Amino acid sequence: MKIGVAGAGAVGSFFGALLHQGGHDVTFLARGEQLEVLNQQGLVIQGESENIRIGGEFTGDPYELAQSDLILFCVKSNDTEQMAKQLHPILKEDALVITLQNGVDNEGKLQEIFGANRVLSAATYVQVSMKVPGQVYQRGRVKLVIGELIPRASRKAKKITEEIRSAGIDTQYSGNILERKWQKLLWNITFNPLSATIEAKLGEILDSAPLRKTAENICREALATVAATGITIDQEKAFSTIFSNAELARSHRTSMLQDRQRGKKMEVESMCGYVVRKARELGVPAPTLETIYYLLTFMNERNQ
Numbered sequence: 073m074k075i076g077v078a079g080a081g082a083v084g085s086f087f088g089a090l091l092h093q094g095g096h097d098v099t100f101l102a103r104g105e106q107l108e109v110l111n112q113q114g115l116v117i118q119g120e121s122e123n124i125r126i127g128g129e130f131t132g133d134p135y136e137l138a139q140s141d142l143i144l145f146c147v148k149s150n151d152t153e154q155m156a157k158q159l160h161p162i163l164k165e166d167a168l169v170i171t172l173q174n175g176v177d178n179e180g181k182l183q184e185i186f187g188a189n190r191v192l193s194a195a196t197y198v199q200v201s202m203k204v205p206g207q208v209y210q211r212g213r214v215k216l217v218i219g220e221l222i223p224r225a226s227r228k229a230k231k232i233t234e235e236i237r238s239a240g241i242d243t244q245y246s247g248n249i250l251e252r253k254w255q256k257l258l259w260n261i262t263f264n265p266l267s268a269t270i271e272a273k274l275g276e277i278l279d280s281a282p283l284r285k286t287a288e289n290i291c292r293e294a295l296a297t298v299a300a301t302g303i304t305i306d307q308e309k310a311f312s313t314i315f316s317n318a319e320l321a322r323s324h325r326t327s328m329l330q331d332r333q334r335g336k337k338m339e340v341e342s343m344c345g346y347v348v349r350k351a352r353e354l355g356v357p358a359p360t361l362e363t364i365y366y367l368l369t370f371m372n373e374r375n376q
């Protein structure tokens with residue numbers, strides 16, 4: 073399959089590299105220093121058990137993705153519309169776009185631009201960061217759960233799941249991907265905004281009584297919001313899974329913390345803003361989350 077990676081940062085470079093290794097023809101769209109280093113040295117993945125270096129096609133020109141059968145959509149959510157509008161006029165009409173992004177609001181934005189039928193979604197389980205350009209540092213489990221957003225695209229989602237699995241990536245199909253993405257969002261909202269506000273790794277949040285209590289409050293508020301949307305989630309089970317999974321990622325700097333430390337705009341709107349607005353709309357009190365949302369919004373504005 074011809075695959076274009078739209079946004080070869082941590083997630084895009086990592087999954088693009090695995091697909092390249094698995095025999096797919098992958099083109100990585102990058103920019104700035106990242107692109108310069110990729111062109112000079114190739115891409116290095118520093119995994120838990122091995123380091124791999126891959127060559128491949130690295131470009132700053134979106135037209136080089138025009139012949140892709142599949143786009144791995146991996147920019148931060150603040151860049152979703154801009155990247156989608158660049159790609160839409162140049163892609164083949166039957167090319168599919170799969171979002172590996174966190175949150176649950178990129179899907180709708182992509183469907184509006186590419187059409188409902190062409191967009192798939194993935195819940196992305198991986199811990200990756202770019203310590204220096206051209207090098208992705210990966211820890212923890214690697215897994216994708218893929219699904220369609222409208223029932224008539226299920227055949228496409230199953231086919232893509234198979235293609236990605238056959239490249240050696242643990243990949244599952246889900247008939248209810250948005251619920252799965254909400255579950256991932258619950259994890260992210262519990263830790264990403266707090267970790268970015270106080271610049272702490274997950275282990276520090278888990279070990280400090282006041283920080284842990286704050287994370288628990290956020291988690292409870294977000295769980296109540298999800299319940300009010302009508303999605304049925306076992307709240308106690310979800311709560312304990314979120315905190316036990318965090319134990320497995322103690323040394324991870326969340327992607328939002330990475331953005332803060334690199335002076336990049338954080339994904340505040342698609343993560344906190346989205347849930348805060350949903351809570352307000354549904355009459356669910358979410359004071360902790362709302363406060364963190366205001367603090368992060370201030371930080372994003374100050375950095376612009």
Ligand SMILES: NC(=O)C1=CN([C@@H]2O[C@H](COP(=O)(O)OP(=O)(O)OC[C@H]3O[C@@H](n4cnc5c(N)ncnc54)[C@H](OP(=O)(O)O)[C@@H]3O)[C@@H](O)[C@H]2O)C=CC1
Pocket residue numbers: 078079080081082083084101102103104106146147148149151155172173174196197198199200201202326327339
């Ligand atoms: N990091 C993680 O462990 C995980 C992240 N996620 C989610 O995955 C998504 C991607 O995260 P992550 O990979 O960490 O983010 P990164 O910032 O590392 O990657 C995004 C990349 O896209 C590039 N980009 C943006 N716009 C363009 C453009 N027009 N042309 C070329 N390149 C462009 C960015 O460049 P620049 O840096 O110049 O802006 C950056 O290199 C997010 O939604 C995140 O929440 C999900 C699971 C785990």
Ligand SMILES: CC(C)(CO)C(=O)C(=O)O
Pocket residue numbers: 174196197198199200260264321324325326327328
């Ligand atoms: C914490 C993690 C790695 C969970 O997959 C994540 O989604 C993020 O850093 O944004």
